[in-house]
Amino acid sequence: MRIQMLAPQTQLRHKRLLSIAFPLIVANITTPLLGLVDTAILGRMGGLHYLAGAAVGSLIITQLYWVCGFLKMSITGLSAQADPTRAQSKVNVVVQGVLASILLAIVILLLNPLILKAGLWFVGEQGLTNQSTVDYFETRIWGAPAALTNLVLIGWLVGQQLTRSVLIIQVFTNIINIIASLVFVYFFDWGVTGVAAGTLVAEYASVVMCFSLVVKALSGQAYDLNLPNLASLLRLASLNANIFIRNLALQFTLAFVTLIGVGYGTEAAAMNAILMQFFSLIALGLDGIANAVESLVGRAKGQKDFVSLKKEVNTGLIWSSIIALLYTTVFYVFGDEILRLLSNNEDLFILFEDYHVLVLLLPLVSHWCFLFDGVYVGLTAGKTMRNTMLISTLCVFLPTYYLNNSSGNMALWLALLAFLASRGVLLWGDYYLNTRRYPHTRLFGQP
Structure with a gap:
């Protein structure tokens, strides 16, 4: 997308997001x-x-x-x-x-x-x-x-x-x-x-x-x-408690993949370490966009400017999608070269062929939850972040793994992919339903 082809206000919004990100x-x-x-x-x-x-x-x-x-x-x-x-x-x-x-x-x-x-x-x-x-x-x-x-x-x-x-x-x-x-x-x-x-x-x-x-x-x-004062401390404590539970659930899923993966043998554990590095590379770009959206959405909420809030979310979603597509393209073209930078083990190169499609899907699936995490941080909607994370962990991640555990280590990554997709869908769905009934949406008063 060429920013200069957009309307002036839209162009300014895109430039502001990128200057923050x-x-x-x-x-x-x-x-x-x-x-x-x-x-x-x-x-x-x-x-x-x-x-x-x-x-x-x-x-x-x-x-x-x-x-x-x-x-x-x-x-x-x-x-x-x-x-x-x-x-x-x-x-x-x-x-x-x-x-x-x-x-x-x-x-x-x-x-x-x-x-x-x-x-x-x-x-x-x-x-x-x-x-x-x-x-x-x-x-x-x-x-x-x-x-x-x-x-x-x-x-x-x-x-x-x-x-x-x-x-x-x-x-x-x-x-x-x-x-x-x-x-x-x-x-x-x-x-x-x-x-x-x-x-x-x-x-x-x-x-x-x-x-x-x-x-x-x-x-x-x-x-x-x-x-x-006491009221502000209680609000902060409530918000922090909800995000703390959210973080614990997220950490549980990542630890689960690592620890259970060890049980599938040395090659599986090594492949998981490689795949986590691909995931870390994805986070470098998507986190930057999400953090920028946090500040822009939070500012719009503080000013009670609902129109701007929706526009900031849409702008963030555009750039999050663009970066996700870039990651997938780079991984498709240079995936083997990236793997060779991380390891010189020929057995891993062969094993990587089974996971290559998964690596290509990771950015396209995960950018939704990265982006809407940023939206909900900006909204300080801790309860929604907590609830969607718990649902995705308990009702999607674990069942997906146990239903597919005959697939061995691959089941862990199918579960993680489903987990990321679930978080994105649930957060987007909650955002969509609530913004349709502004100003009565609970998002604007939720700790």
Whole structure:
């Protein structure tokens, strides 16, 4: 589609969405680069247990923070809905979110021995690997207050459509992390602890950068730093609880695919790891569009501009569809080349032929749920996000897998595909039915 061929208002809408989405897509792309540097450092320490242990420790931390991603999602929606002409309403969202993040971080720090014990239980007894895991985790976990606060502040910036600031933060954090890790490992000789300490330093440096950009965004505007009232805290707690349950259900399905896939043998587990990388590539682009839609839909809801809201959703759907088609085209033309970048195992190349159609379908099916997740984050409609996720998990994902489990590992991916389709259809259906009866739709008052 050529944007210049569209009507002026429509053209402006498309350009605005892309200007918000593009920095987020670039920021998403930079994230895996940090993992590559950490892997390169750990892989040169002289023992595989360093790399394996840090990978396990990082996985435990990453999953923990991923589940806490409800903080970012809820604050993004509330930030977008805040009255742009009243700095106080925007500040109140920041204060609520930071308070919630600190309280949650305190709980995590108090429970960190149990969290580590649970993580090691899943891994099993691995000798030196377990010790490296402990060294990494016990250092990295002290970054929880910074990591969770960063989720809130980045969510607020996305809601304010300041996505270039988010890109700056991401690049800044990665640079600090890389420099600090190199210094701690090669100058101070801290080993695995040094890599974790490098990330720890980067997380706190990121908080400082985030706060400075939030203050800059509010400069010249009058506001007070007041503690939130009970009603606003209860609303935030309700919204966060619903998105938390949604995140747990999503995490369950992804963990199910990984863990059950291991039971089908080494080749199946390796293929699943490859397919998850294709899925991660899809998320880089589709997440950027979805995040842009979050801020635009939230702003339209906050201004009670229903006409603009529908137009923003339609614009987002157009670009989400375009990117999905691009992914499918790239995977069709270059799928084998991408696979060869990820592995040199000839057996996997043969096995990949059975999954190639599935890889082509993944973007076309999943972009609906990515896009409408963004819509419902912007609407802060946590109940709908929770309910559609639970229905898709319990009534679609699990039954599809068990009805097809004679197909082995393929059944897992058929179930995941059905799960993604179900989420997209349910969210779109709910949106369609509710927007037909605006202004009485429950979406506009739902926590």
